[in-house]
Amino acid sequence: MELLKVDSLEKALEKLTDKSMGIKPETKKIKIENALGRIIAEDVISGENVPGFRRSTMDGYAVLASDTVGAGESMPVFLKVVGNVEMGEDSAIEIKAGQCAYVPTGAMIPDGATAVVMEEYCEKFSEDQIAVYQSAADGTHVVEADEDVARGEKILQRGRRIKPQDMGLLASVGHTEIEVYKSWTCYIISTGDELIDPDEPPQKGKVRDVNTYGLIGMAASLGFEIKGFEKIKDQEELLEDAVERGKNAADIVIVSGGSSKGKKDATAKILDKLSSSGVFTHGIAVKPGKPTILAVDEPSNSILAGLPGHPVAALIVFRQIIGALWNHKTGAEEELSTMAQIDTNLASSPGRKTFQLVKLTHTEEGNIATPVLGKSGLIYTMTKADGYIVIDRNLEGLKAGEKVKVYYI
Amino acid sequence: MELLKVDSLEKALEKLTDKSMGIKPETKKIKIENALGRIIAEDVISGENVPGFRRSTMDGYAVLASDTVGAGESMPVFLKVVGNVEMGEDSAIEIKAGQCAYVPTGAMIPDGATAVVMEEYCEKFSEDQIAVYQSAADGTHVVEADEDVARGEKILQRGRRIKPQDMGLLASVGHTEIEVYKSWTCYIISTGDELIDPDEPPQKGKVRDVNTYGLIGMAASLGFEIKGFEKIKDQEELLEDAVERGKNAADIVIVSGGSSKGKKDATAKILDKLSSSGVFTHGIAVKPGKPTILAVDEPSNSILAGLPGHPVAALIVFRQIIGALWNHKTGAEEELSTMAQIDTNLASSPGRKTFQLVKLTHTEEGNIATPVLGKSGLIYTMTKADGYIVIDRNLEGLKAGEKVKVYYI
Numbered sequence: 001m002e003l004l005k006v007d008s009l010e011k012a013l014e015k016l017t018d019k020s021m022g023i024k025p026e027t028k029k030i031k032i033e034n035a036l037g038r039i040i041a042e043d044v045i046s047g048e049n050v051p052g053f054r055r056s057t058m059d060g061y062a063v064l065a066s067d068t069v070g071a072g073e074s075m076p077v078f079l080k081v082v083g084n085v086e087m088g089e090d091s092a093i094e095i096k097a098g099q100c101a102y103v104p105t106g107a108m109i110p111d112g113a114t115a116v117v118m119e120e121y122c123e124k125f126s127e128d129q130i131a132v133y134q135s136a137a138d139g140t141h142v143v144e145a146d147e148d149v150a151r152g153e154k155i156l157q158r159g160r161r162i163k164p165q166d167m168g169l170l171a172s173v174g175h176t177e178i179e180v181y182k183s184w185t186c187y188i189i190s191t192g193d194e195l196i197d198p199d200e201p202p203q204k205g206k207v208r209d210v211n212t213y214g215l216i217g218m219a220a221s222l223g224f225e226i227k228g229f230e231k232i233k234d235q236e237e238l239l240e241d242a243v244e245r246g247k248n249a250a251d252i253v254i255v256s257g258g259s260s261k262g263k264k265d266a267t268a269k270i271l272d273k274l275s276s277s278g279v280f281t282h283g284i285a286v287k288p289g290k291p292t293i294l295a296v297d298e299p300s301n302s303i304l305a306g307l308p309g310h311p312v313a314a315l316i317v318f319r320q321i322i323g324a325l326w327n328h329k330t331g332a333e334e335e336l337s338t339m340a341q342i343d344t345n346l347a348s349s350p351g352r353k354t355f356q357l358v359k360l361t362h363t364e365e366g367n368i369a370t371p372v373l374g375k376s377g378l379i380y381t382m383t384k385a386d387g388y389i390v391i392d393r394n395l396e397g398l399k400a401g402e403k404v405k406v407y408y409i
Numbered sequence: 410m411e412l413l414k415v416d417s418l419e420k421a422l423e424k425l426t427d428k429s430m431g432i433k434p435e436t437k438k439i440k441i442e443n444a445l446g447r448i449i450a451e452d453v454i455s456g457e458n459v460p461g462f463r464r465s466t467m468d469g470y471a472v473l474a475s476d477t478v479g480a481g482e483s484m485p486v487f488l489k490v491v492g493n494v495e496m497g498e499d500s501a502i503e504i505k506a507g508q509c510a511y512v513p514t515g516a517m518i519p520d521g522a523t524a525v526v527m528e529e530y531c532e533k534f535s536e537d538q539i540a541v542y543q544s545a546a547d548g549t550h551v552v553e554a555d556e557d558v559a560r561g562e563k564i565l566q567r568g569r570r571i572k573p574q575d576m577g578l579l580a581s582v583g584h585t586e587i588e589v590y591k592s593w594t595c596y597i598i599s600t601g602d603e604l605i606d607p608d609e610p611p612q613k614g615k616v617r618d619v620n621t622y623g624l625i626g627m628a629a630s631l632g633f634e635i636k637g638f639e640k641i642k643d644q645e646e647l648l649e650d651a652v653e654r655g656k657n658a659a660d661i662v663i664v665s666g667g668s669s670k671g672k673k674d675a676t677a678k679i680l681d682k683l684s685s686s687g688v689f690t691h692g693i694a695v696k697p698g699k700p701t702i703l704a705v706d707e708p709s710n711s712i713l714a715g716l717p718g719h720p721v722a723a724l725i726v727f728r729q730i731i732g733a734l735w736n737h738k739t740g741a742e743e744e745l746s747t748m749a750q751i752d753t754n755l756a757s758s759p760g761r762k763t764f765q766l767v768k769l770t771h772t773e774e775g776n777i778a779t780p781v782l783g784k785s786g787l788i789y790t791m792t793k794a795d796g797y798i799v800i801d802r803n804l805e806g807l808k809a810g811e812k813v814k815v816y817y818i
Binding site: 032033035036048050051052053055086087088089090091104105106107108143147148149155156162163164165166167168169170171172173174175176192193194195198199200201202203204205206207208209210211212213214215216217218220221226229234262309311312315336337338339340341360362363364365366367378379380382383403405408409 | 441442444445446457459460461462464495496497498499500513514515516517552556557558564565571572573574575576577578579580581582583584585601602603604607608609610611612613614615616617618619620621622623624625626627629630635638643671718720721724745746747748749750769771772773774775776787788789791792812814817818
């Protein structure tokens with residue numbers, strides 16, 4: 001492993017994308033009722049028109065609009081009722097001038113009819129005649145056969161994260177199954193002589209393993225599946241064994257922990273040894289999150305990442321690097337964000353991209369973002385934030401009142 | 410069932426809350442690694458300080474800050490190195506005036522020391538002496554024993570929807586399990602003679618069952634579990650049997666479909682018959698979504714709701730009524746929303762709350778909300794929207810440039 005200089009976030013992602021070119025997320029077909037939140041793996045083209053026939057949007061009478069010209073409250077038009085369309089039936093009748101047929105909401109409009117007059121504006125006049133007290137324009141209360149979806153239309157795009165309404169839309173065009181990307185699998189390793197498990201009693205000098213649980217949550221929030229997790233002492237042989245287990249088990253192997261240089265170098269050495277690419281990024285120009293290490297192992301189809309020990313940094317870098325790579329490979333939309341106005345001056349670290357946690361408030365003026373400040377490494381500060389902003393590396397900070405993009409966390 | 414007048418959304422929710430008082434979501438303990446997105450059922454109080462001991466945030470030397478007064482690049486202070494604190498160890502030494510000890514990032518700071526000087530500003534001078542080229546104030550690069558979390562502090566509140574960082578925080582204070590609300594279970598019934606299943610070939614007059622799949626997605630997005638779903642013809646006996654099956658299977662029984670008055674009355678009649686409360690809301694002053702029916706059956710602990718056939722209305726009303734009731738009963742935060750500026754004049758329906766789908770765009774000026782217009786009943790319009798706004802019943806509409814709250818969908 002050669003000595004590497006620190007990469008920008010963009011450069012690190014570009015290298016990772018390039019080196020992992022051979023690693024392609026697999027796809028599978030699933031039933032639409034199980035598809036919420038999954039990423040669509042192919043564009044969905046409708047093979048049909050929806051609704052497929054002209055439909056009424058009201059309970060009323062299907063008429064020729066031209067027959068109703070001049071109709072009004074004091075001057076009804078009289079039409080002959082030639083039928084009564086039942087819900088769900090193919091209306092066989094054809095409406096000619098002077099005729100009409102009853103149609104309930106959602107039923108098929110008979111051929112010939114061009115509009116629907118709501119029944120409130122109609123009155124039964126004789127056994128087979130009604131008086132119409134309102135004029136209708138062509139198309140009134142009519143949904144055209146291809147008005148919801150037209151045959152051949154691309155209704156959902158590859159990369160779409162499936163929402164409830166998409167499940168309804170897929171049902172409407174007869175797609176009962178959908179090709180989605182298989183979730184990436186993750187194996188999470190936390191290292192550190194100072195780490196104890198959450199169920200151990202507290203000890204002087206030791207802290208509980210926070211990163212494993214935060215990273216499990218972050219991976220799950222991106223839709224990834226956790227294949228395993230373990231906590232190990234800072235020993236190269238232990239790390240080597242753990243990374244081997246991770247490579248066999250999962251697509252993504254995360255090693256988190258160690259902020260000291262010696263530890264990071266040990267992690268880099270192991271990831272270098274166990275990857276086909278070797279370590280190609282050793283340090284990223286972000287704050288917090290500098291000690292990030294990236295490598296790819298093509299024989300096992302796995303991505304190896306050393307993340308900072310700093311819990312906030314580990315979670316954000318996981319999303320900014322591994323999440324971004326997933327989005328890139330699946331065509332998925334960027335994570336949810338919103339615009340807000342920062343309410344205070346904020347210094348950043350020129351030359352490094354700064355991630356700043358913020359709390360969001362809704363006001364009459366729009367969204368207000370208030371920085372959540374806290375010493376490096378404190379997980380509690382992150383639970384008080386609604387999101388984070390990214391301050392560009394060529395800025396020295398932000399001025400109160402500036403508009404910022406907030407990524408929800 | 411008496412004849413009922415249309416309720417406001419608030420009134421309908423108030424009645425539903427009142428009538429369902431006896432129905433309380435159950436709770437259960439789950440492991441924190443499986444807790445993402447669940448609603449916490451009790452406040453979480455930390456029983457410990459975190460980190461529990463004074464910790465260094467840098468690789469460096471633990472010193473008495475008072476010893477470094479006046480130290481600078483050209484005027485070092487000389488200190489005696491009396492120890493080397495290992496990561497994860499209880500540092501037994503005590504630092505006295507003129508002394509120091511090496512501490513790696515994250516390690517325990519020995520008693521007596523009040524600050525850490527980064528190793529970059531120190532130089533080995535002799536076997537057991539260093540030169541310090543920087544002065545440090547008390548507390549520099551030191552995290553206090555209770556700085557992340559203090560014993561007795563309420564760190565997470567009942568009703569919190571668990572985020573990745575919360576999972577880390579819970580681990581840090583030794584909570585390996587967390588009491589959460591059990592998901593509500595849902596049974597979804599779509600009614601209509603015009604409905605065919607998504608896997609059936611299209612037929613004139615028939616449309617595929619959209620609502621079942623949209624509602625499955627919406628229920629899942631609220632964390633509910635789907636116990637079953639079925640599509641039935643418009644016959645009272647069939648509906649009665651289906652609702653009975655739903656009551657036995659689930660907490661929430663949804664009947665969707667039918668926009669015509671006759672159908673709605675049939676649904677209301679069955680829900681009235683099969684509920685202990687009887688139907689107490691029959692129609693809500695919202696647009697779209699008026700034909701909403703509510704009842705509660707205490708013997709089976711179930712909530713019965715008739716939702717509009719209109720797919721967009723069905724999804725939004727489900728969230729605004731059933732989702733809101735869930736939030737109320739669990740103390741959960743309101744669904745995610747953001748502020749935006751509406752970019753066009755928009756008419757609403759005075760006397761009714763109007764739900765308007767919008768698309769969101771991020772600009773230098775903030776979030777812009779553009780109404781997504783489309784004929785009533787078209788599901789495709791909803792897939793083009795990022796959220797919806799709620800226009801109050803006493804407004805006649807909105808003016809371009811007004812600030813609105815957008816609920817993400």
